[in-house]
Amino acid sequence: MLKKILVSAIVTTLIVGCQSTGPSNQTNKVTVKNKASNASIAKSAYDFADDDITVPAYFDTQGLERCTFDIQKESDGCPLKKPIVRIYFDNNDVAGQGKGVEHLKEVNNLKLVQMLENQLAGLSRFRIITRDDQVIGQEQETYLAEQGASAYAKRAASQRILAPDFVVKIDTTKTVDTFYAQSSGVMDYTLEMTAAVIDPFTKEKMSHPNIGKIRVKSADVVKSKDELNVVIVSGRYYSGFNFADPQVVQAMMSDMASRGFDIFLTRMLSEMPATAQVLGIKGDRLSLDRGQNAGVLVDETMIVFQYEAGFVEPIGVATVTPSKQSASGKIVKWKNSKLADSIKKQAGSGIFRPGNGVKIFAVSVGTPANFLENRT
Structure with a gap:
């Protein structure tokens, strides 16, 4: 029996990063009917406004520097560790x-x-x-x-x-x-x-x-x-x-x-969103170091952000497709900021690779729209 995907209202809050001029909205909304619970799915990256490009709620950026990226030896303090x-x-x-x-x-x-x-x-x-x-x-x-x-x-x-x-x-x-x-x-x-x-x-x-x-x-x-x-x-x-x-x-x-x-x-x-490190950006394309092995789903909507010395700054929103141990994606909308403009310019003339202690990550914002229909 095909399941009807109903969508509940979730308004995500800013945790760390750039100040926004309005509330972010990374999921769609419908009226709750029949006093029953509804599923919540992520908005398509193509439907994001600039104010929506924020690191989603519930994602803890603290401890990223402790990550070893080894599933068998991942530190308990690493937010990427699979529970x-x-x-x-x-x-x-x-x-x-x-x-x-x-x-x-x-x-x-x-x-x-x-x-x-x-x-x-x-x-x-x-x-x-x-x-x-x-x-x-x-x-x-x-x-x-x-x-x-x-x-x-x-x-x-x-x-x-x-x-x-x-x-x-x-x-x-x-x-x-x-x-x-x-x-x-x-x-x-x-x-x-x-x-x-x-x-x-x-x-x-x-x-x-x-x-x-x-x-x-x-x-x-x-x-x-x-x-x-x-x-x-x-x-x-x-x-x-x-x-x-x-x-x-x-x-x-x-x-x-x-x-x-x-x-x-x-x-x-x-x-408990999926997270991967961005290895490089070329044009609007990006490559990630983790894929299905880290729970990245097909057509995942992900926020791309820079992490440095405990500070988080959003760069853009992307749609991502995983392979078994890596993923590739497309930045659909760049954040309206000096940092995003700088990275976009560098990626436009070659491959931008984070360096000098700066890391770029991508974090999911919820369940992809077609996941419930196709995979459950």
Whole structure:
């Protein structure tokens, strides 16, 4: 089922850098409908105004000088370090009035965990520790049987299990209400997911990343409301949406969870942006030292900025396409500043390469517009 991309209002704030004459706006806006949560996607670089060319909120420029650019040895103080995450689904509350409430209790939350793990791992912006212990156990038994105890011991000694930087705990509330008169009615399902980020060692509930509450309604994931119509005769299901079939209910909740995870991903991508160092600029083209391996997505909108002695100054906004370990892009709009003009002039007559302790980076502003439709 194709997902409808709805866009929520996010107004990003300036953190460090050039002063702006107006508010920046790096995402599009629509009215929130049906009290449901909406996904947030980045504006196209072609739609940016000069005031929008600012380093996005949630990106920490402090510590860039500590980065080693080695995924296995990256310093904890480097903002480019991929966080290691484990996901838990905890409370599974069920509420509502009318038919179908009892069948919601049969929805398997572990399946929801594995769905979200797969989506996050596919981004390559986080390192995900799976909770699929059954598959891991089966594979280790198979490896031991096929390769022998010596090979198994050597492999186990050379690799250690990842320790999470933080865990994401998600509480779910599943609700169904049946609205009907006489024998016909409409099923109305709601799925609420509330996420908390916890440091597993200090036991602190962290304020960042702030995922918050996500609310999805059944009407948001079906093709038409008619598909939720039901006919009840003598208090029992007769035709229409079969609320009494556990597989039908599981499929509905899986579709709702999938949409909720899309919203979850857009919030994570906004609060934990992808970053790469700019190696050079030629004309309006730029090359980056990281690509898919650092979570840069196809058609990523990225702010290009200069970093020197703790100061950040935006240069322009670019659209970027990654390869496996690098990326290339095009600066669509240059910032109206002396620095941007100087770099643009130098890049126009050759390849501009940062030097003398000055570094240039590119940082994403959110989820690309076509990502949810094509990749989730």
